[in-house]
Amino acid sequence: MGRLLLRRGAETLLVLLLVSFLIYALIGLMPGDPIDLMLSADPRFTTADAARLKALYGLDRPLLERYFRWLQRALTGDFGYSRLYGQPVFAVIWPRLLNTLLLMGTSFLLALAIAIPAGILAAMRPRSLLDTVINLLAFAGFSVPSFWLSLMLIVLFAVVLGWLPAGGVASVGDGGLLDRLAYLVLPVAALTLLTAGTFLRFVRAAMIEALQEDHIRTARAKGCGAVRIVLAHALPNAMIPVVTVVALHFGALLSGALVVETVFSYLGMGKLIYDAILGNDYNLALAALLLGTALTLIANLLADIVYLELDPRIHDGL
C-alpha cells in the first residue's frame, strides 16, 4: 500500500506540474497584456518604455524560458505580486481561501446531512412513491443552473421578502458574528442545494447495493430489525464508496462555489479567480488557479487513501 500511495503521490505532482504549464501558457493567450494596460493608463508612456518593461519582466523571452523562470521562483515560494491589489499574491489569496473553505465546508456538511438520511430512505424501498419523489428532487438539484438558483434565492429572500442581504460578506460598519452569518446563509443554501442531489444519488446507489449483500439476508433471516439492519449492517459498507465519490466531488464543489461567489459578491477564491482573469492579473490568476487545482488533486489523493483504509478487501488484493 505504501508503494501505491507513493506512486499516486508522484502522479499527482506530475499532473500539477503539467497543469501549471498549461495554465501558464493559456493565461498569456488572454486578450490584452499588463504592459498594454500601463500604456493606456499613462499618456507619457513611450514605446521605448514598453520595450524596456517587456525586457525587464522577461515578456520578450520565449514561452518555455518564461515558464521555467516562473517555476524556479514559484518553487522557492515566490509567486510575485498581484497587479490588481499591489500585494504579494498569497497575501491576497489566504483570506479569500478561508472564506471559500468556510462556504464549501458548511455546504458540504449540510449536503451530507440531507443526502445520507434521504438517500437511505430512498434505498430502503426502491421504486416506491417516496423513492420517486426523493429521486426527482435529487435530479432537480444537479440539473439546476448554479447561477440561476443563486439569482432566484436573491429575488425571493432579499428582494421580495427582504429577510437576508443580497450579497457581500458583511454590512458596512458592522462586522459582528450574527451579521456575517446573515451574509453566509444564501450562498451556503445555494451551494448546499446544488450538492445535496449528487450526494443523495451516491448514497442511494451505494445503499441499494449494500442491502443486497448476503450478510444482510442472513441478518434478516435471523430476525434482525429493519432499522438495525440499515444502520449497523448496511450503512458502514455503503459509506466506503460514498466517502470516495464525495471526496472526488471536491472539484465540482469548487466550481459551484466559484459561480455562487460571483453572483453573491462573496469575497472568496472563486470571485478572486474570476476578477484576476478578467483584470489581466497574471500572477494572481495563476497562483489561485494552481491552488484550486492542487487542493482538488489532494482531495482525490485523500479519497484513495481513505478508500484503502476503509476497505480491507483491497489490502488483500494488493
Added chain:
Amino acid sequence: MTVSEATLPGRPAGPLHRFRRRPAAVASLGLLLVIGILCLAAPLVARLLGTDAETIDLLGRLQPPSLAHPLGTDELGRDVLLRLLYGGRISLLVGLGGALIASAIGLVIGILSGWIGGLFDRVTMRITDAVIALPLLPLLIVLAAVDPLKLGLPAAFAGGAAASVLRIMVIVALFGWTTVARLARAATLSVKNREFVLAAHALGAPPGRILRVHVLPNVAAPVVVATTLSVGNVILAESVLSFLGLGIQPPLASWGTMLTNAQELMFGAPALALWPGLLIFLTVLTFNLMGDGLQEALDPRQSRHP
C-alpha cells in the same frame, strides 16, 4: 429485438418497453420535444406575433405579458418569448453539438486504448484520470477567455458571434470526453476476447472491420446513455460561461447570456431572470431523466435500479 420477443412470457422486456415503463423518462422526452419544436418554429411564432426577436421598442420597455407579447418585453422592448425561443436554438445547438464532439473524442480514445492496450492504454487512462480530477469551471473560464487571435487562428474562427458558438462547443468538449472514454474502453475490453471476436480474427477479418462490426455495437449502449447525460452538463457549462460573459457573444443570445442582462434588472424586473433559467433547468432536467431512463432500458444489468 422484436415486439413479439418482448411479449413472450418469461423473457425480459425489450429496451423500448423498459423505457416506456419509466414515466419520468417518457414525460421528459415529451417536454423536450415540445421545447425543441417550439425553438425550431421560432420564425413561425414570430410571424404569428407580427414582430421579431431583434425589434427594439424603447417606448415599450419591460412591459407585462400581453396578447402581442405573451411573456412581456425586456429592457430594450424586445419580445421575451421570441428571444427565449431563439436563445433556446443556440443553447440546444451547443448542448447537442458539444456532447456529440465530446463523445466522438471519448469513443475514439476509449476504443483505441481498450483495443491496443499496453503502454498506450496506461498513458491515455492516466490522462483521463487527470482530466477528471481537475476543477472544471476555473479551467473552462481560462480557456474561454483565451484570445484566439493570439493562438494564430484565422480571424474567421476568432471573431464574430457565430464563431463563439463553435468555440464554446470545442472548449466544453475538451473536458467532456472522459466518461465516454472510460465506458468505451470498458466495453471494448469486455468484448475483445469473446469467442465471436476471436473467430473473426481467425477468419482473417481486418481490424477495422472487427472494430466496426463487432466492437462498436457493443460499445454503443453505454455511450448513448453517457452522451444523453452529458448534453445536460454541456448546456449547464455553456450557460455559466455565457452568464459570466465568456460564452456566446452578442448579437447572438443563449439562455445564459439572457440571464446576464437580467441580473442587472433583478430588482425591478425579476421575471426576466425567471424564464431563461427555468428553461435551462427544465431542459437539463429532461436530458438527465431521459439518460437515466435510457440506461435502464439499454442496460438493465448495470443499472443502479434493481
